[in-house]
Amino acid sequence: xxxxxxxxxxxxxxxxxxxxxxxxxxxxxxxxxxxxxxxxxxxxxxxxxxxxxxxxxxxxxxxxxxxxxxxxxxxxxxxxxxxxxxxxxxxxxxxxxxxxxxxxxxxxxxxxxxxxxxxxxxxxxxxxxxxxxxxxxxxxxxx
Amino acid sequence: xxxxxxxxxxxxxxxxxxxxxxxxxxxxxxxxxxxxxxxxxxxxxxxxxxxxxxxxxxxxxxxxxxxxxxxxxxxxxxxxxxxxxxxxxxxxxxxxxxxxxxxxxxxxxxxxxxxxxxxxxxxxxxxxxxxxxxxxxxxxxx
Numbered sequence: 224x225x226x227x228x229x230x231x232x233x234x235x236x237x238x239x240x241x242x243x244x245x246x247x248x249x250x251x252x253x254x255x256x257x258x259x260x261x262x263x264x265x266x267x268x269x270x271x272x273x274x275x276x277x278x279x280x281x282x283x284x285x286x287x288x289x290x291x292x293x294x295x296x297x298x299x300x301x302x303x304x305x306x307x308x309x310x311x312x313x314x315x316x317x318x319x320x321x322x323x324x325x326x327x328x329x330x331x332x333x334x335x336x337x338x339x340x341x342x343x344x345x346x347x348x349x350x351x352x353x354x355x356x357x358x359x360x361x362x363x364x365x366x
Numbered sequence: 367x368x369x370x371x372x373x374x375x376x377x378x379x380x381x382x383x384x385x386x387x388x389x390x391x392x393x394x395x396x397x398x399x400x401x402x403x404x405x406x407x408x409x410x411x412x413x414x415x416x417x418x419x420x421x422x423x424x425x426x427x428x429x430x431x432x433x434x435x436x437x438x439x440x441x442x443x444x445x446x447x448x449x450x451x452x453x454x455x456x457x458x459x460x461x462x463x464x465x466x467x468x469x470x471x472x473x474x475x476x477x478x479x480x481x482x483x484x485x486x487x488x489x490x491x492x493x494x495x496x497x498x499x500x501x502x503x504x505x506x507x508x
Contacts, residue, residue, distance in 0.1 A: 226393045226405045233407040236386020237414025243379025245422030250371040252432035252439050257469030262493045278369040282376025287384050287476035298384035301392035302481045312464025313485040315456055317492020323453025328469035336419035340444045349458030356462025357398040
């Protein structure tokens, strides 16, 4: 399925993603890593470690509703994969991002801009395996 | 005030995710499909985000402390080990199968789509399996 090339909307959205990450550093001194924020909300060991993460999660969940309130339309979201692939992919994402200490936000946005050596290794690794996986599923298996 | 500010950062981040196209698995998977229906848009998302964080972080770190906490908590580890490489490699495989990553799926939950909820429940299952495997708490910061 083709999707439209949207360089301006994507760049503008990217600037806002960066702004959200910078604001979290300014206010709370924390990295905006979605994996850590989500797992820290669910598996928190202390209340003060959980509550700020829950607030960030709530703000994130509210954002498409805000967009709906302003524009009258929800953001585009097309799922071109089966429910089984969502489950299998989701479990692997959760396991891998937790084991590798970060995902696209923590290693990608925050880690690369800090020039973290670990993120400079992690990001090319997951970009490469994602591209190989999509190639295998779409072109080798023809799904 | 701290929690209201935290909520605001999530709202700004999530709105960026929604506007950028990161929330749309069809677009994400096309970014990786160089041999097929390639859509390079997501490179612009990463570019935009990195420009702001690269400059913004350095401006923020001129302060002695953040607004609502005593100190900045930035990861200092720099060891490259099998967990980092293997975990990142696995994360990419899962991302390539499902088309969602955690930072996109959390805001996407607000659209009310059941597929997003299914993905996030599965991610949580993955967190849980990893905690069973390695006892230490997930330190998911880079």
